[in-house]
Amino acid sequence: MMQQSIFQKKIMWGLLIVCQFYSCEKLYDAPPNELDMAFSADITIRDLKAKHVMGKFEQINDPKTVVAMVVADDASDNFYKSLAIQDSTGGITLRMDGIKLAANYPIGRKIAINLKGLWLGDYGKLIQLGAGVDDSDPANPTLLSIPQTLFDQIIKKGEVITNIPAIKLSISQLNNNYQSMLIQLDSVEFVPLDSAKTFADYTNKLSVNRTLKACNNNTIVLRTSGYASFANAKTPVGNGVVTGIYSVFGSTKQLVIRELSDLQLNRSRCK
């Protein structure tokens, strides 16, 4: 009997140890860093945009690759389902049918786009790259965004760079060649009527145009979405440097900022 109970105890201990090993978990392996891919462009953005006739749609049939850098993402929700991308020759707006794009395509990310099958179009003369044309309303066809499921097959992701230099320009120098590019204006301020006002209508989720002027009285519209995280913030009253994405709506010159720090208006206003 004594013998037996010692034996039982051994079994119990054995079982308990087995139980415990079972309950302990192994750590999952973490994959290595993505290899930096070989990126080689065979078309520039300027040449790509040159294929577009305003108001028309063009499908790209050649297997060309454009290599660009993301200069505006949707992190602050001022851009929605789109990215502004640029190379040294120009910029274009990429229409992407997804939210939280910044997780995969943050500002500074180098991307290579396989253009074959994509479409060029424009919205108020702002040239965009999309995946198709919606002509359900024949009077008013629109460019279709790239479906999320196709992102990885169309867009290859490369390294992420910080501190992208913006092109320093004056308002009068702005033209369509700078569309969707990151530009910087110096010595500008909000006109008195638009100073210390909210950037947009956060409550009703409406976009609002505020006017920036240079000391020489040239003006440009600063457009902000009602969904932007800073929509409810107040426009600064000072003068200084504004960085943003150059955009157009018809003949109106517009600037769209990515976050509040794109505005460095802390000098005194023009006399």
Added chain:
Amino acid sequence: MKPIFLVVIISVFPVYVFCQKHKKTKMILDKTYRIDSALQPYFGIQPETIHEIAMIDENALKENAENIISSDLHATKDPFQSASAFQFSALHFRNRGLSGNYVGVTVNGLPMQDLTNGMGLWSQWQGLNTVFRVDENDHGYLTNSYAVALVGSTNNVEIRPSKQKAQTNFDYGFSNRMYTHRFQFTKNSGVLKNGWAYSISAGGQTTTTAPIPGTFYPSVNCFIGIDKKWGRQLISLIFFGTSFQHARQAYTLKESSTISNELLYNPNWGYQHQQPRNANVSAQFLPVLLLTHEWRISNQTYWQTSLAITSGGKNATGLNWYHAPDPRPDYYRYLPSFQTDPDLKNEVTTALQNDINQRQINWDKLYAVNRISNETIYNANGVVRNTVSGKMARYMVENKKTDVKRFNFSSSYHGLVGQTILFDMGGMFSMQQSHYFKTINDLLGADFFVNWNQFAENELPVNENAIQFDLKNPNRILKKGDAFGYDYSLFHARSEAWMSTVIPFHQFQFSIASSIGFSQFWRIGNLKNGLFPDNSYGKSTSNQFVQSGLKLGLNYAISGKQRVYLNAAYLSRPPTSDNVFISPSTRDAVQENCMNEQVYASDMGYLLQTQRLKVHATIYYQVSKNAMDVLSFYHDGYNSFVNYAISGIGQTHYGYEFGMEAKLNNQMSVLLAATNGHHFYNSRQFALVTADNNAAVMEKVLIYAKNYPAINSPQAAYSFSLNYRNNLQWFGSLSACLFDRQWMGWNPIRRTAEAIYPVDQSTEKGQQLLSVERMPAIHLVNIFLSHSFRWSKKTPQQFSCSISVNNLLNNQEINIAANEQLRFDFDNKDPNKFPPKYLHSMGRNFLVSLHYSF
């Protein structure tokens, strides 16, 4: 006794202490579990949930929580019950359509149920089938010696060592079902001369080839019991526990299965560095220490007292994401049906077909996103000017945990009054604390996470503290293993006193049983939530209910072989906490008018028992009203969980059950079982709609549920079996089953005026919105063969082997369950925008069992 205690304590705690560091899972998301069994047909299913989002909260899990009972525990001789146990259990079949919380289970007379939802705790002894055998199965409304207040069936499991047959057993099973290999060793001493008896059982199972991609079901179990009998006293101390993991299967869209061309498509897993990994793994370990005392006062009377302590945990992992695209591969915006342009639809289809990483979770991509994440947290950990920068997780695996502590006590007297009147009475008391919290299971390569409630971000402009899960520790930086999100406990206490008596009078037998009880529960919040600072922290008011029940029975023996009976019962059942708290993870809000459910039930039957023929025919009728329920689901339009607190739920169930076993000759017999019921909702329901990120009641709506079918259990089931038995050595059985009248889980939100307006109900679209999909009938053919060897009649040595093949005809298109998604397209009223999800079952499957005993 002391060393045993010590062993038990040592055995329970180190698992938690030693493995805390990188514990992947230890608990289960589903409220109930299927118990795999050696004999029942198995289709690779466990109760699942509609996953609108992986971060689903506890309340959301209930909508399909079902309790399925291990059928081989039933040792019944009733022809209907044995057919329903062995043949019907394959398909979430529920007797009389009664859900799991109507089905009671007692162990050594002690009621074992989860007080949060009323479900039986079958999973706590999963795998220990050789010890846990149901000795008393009270189907219908007959009196039961150990418990009263249940309208469904009550099963008593007798696990005391001295009640087990003295035997040593080795069992091995090989199967392509939930597990590949299963082992079990059991030794029962029987009652030794000195009055002692002991039982030991231990075993486990592993899955090496998963029937459903990405799933696995390892488990280990152990049982240690010891008995001492002296004089008329019998005292037993038993410890048992099963630790298991379930890497789960998901409900899937028809569209997904079509694209991948696999019916058993499972979106829960994906490749990480070429290795498959499942994001949704549940685990549970809830060991029980049970002390039972029996005092046999005379041959006919005894007094039994049991006391049990349960302490352990359940957990379930799932993906969590923050400022990143939905990682679930079957998210509706990733599927071809989301595209309106035919060319893009084709391209998306091709992309999904060509790349398995698009059809499954792309873990490598989740890591890649975390790797480039760069966030700066100001005033981190609530310390002013403490700034933390780095890779904040955009994707991570969270672990939803429930730590359970339970105390059960029951005492009952069973005796005779005079010579013939049976009299039982007893009382029980249960207490349970369930502690709910989440931890970070895996940061997927990121440096940290922050204890913020992303669903509250919309509130930020008006309330800067809204996103704090824990106002006392704002902006807390979280690392792997840290608790985050919610943290609260539900406390339950329940007591009941009952009596039952059976009075024979000539050929009649009258039975009366009644019970009265008291139950209460309350919530204690351990965190002050930024959205609900005033009602998230501390103790809530106590919800108190009195429950009662009365059952009357009349039995008339026509002859020694035939009898008829009539039973009627009335019950007043308190709601369970999971149907009362609207959103316990955020606050202590409860349903508006909490009240008991009333159940009126009756059945009438005929029984015939002769040497050659057994017949049992029953008709039943049951009406219930005022039940409550809480449904939760993630709504990405509101960027929040939305809760529907439903009250006024009533159901009517009526139908027949028929079972017959006829011996054709000494070897052959046929077994026939049939049931057909009408189970439907009998009232309009009322719903209070709230969101987890807002205290306001969004809507109060009426759900037009009247005459809608009860769901996800076939209401009609038929089986025919031909059995062959030869000298106890050969046994063979061939069965054919038919299941029908099953409806998919319908979304109550779609049956409201708010959802339908302005669609005309008489139009096709209106009909499409309101009708409920009836699932196709299912046919199954199963065979079972076994052979036993005995070397000599003198030794008890026995070896037996058996093979069972279920779904012999390899019927692939079996939907075991299906649910409409709770999310509804209020904008366009399009029922196909969020189409139903289905749970598929395996085709042909087999089990080979070897058994050796001496």
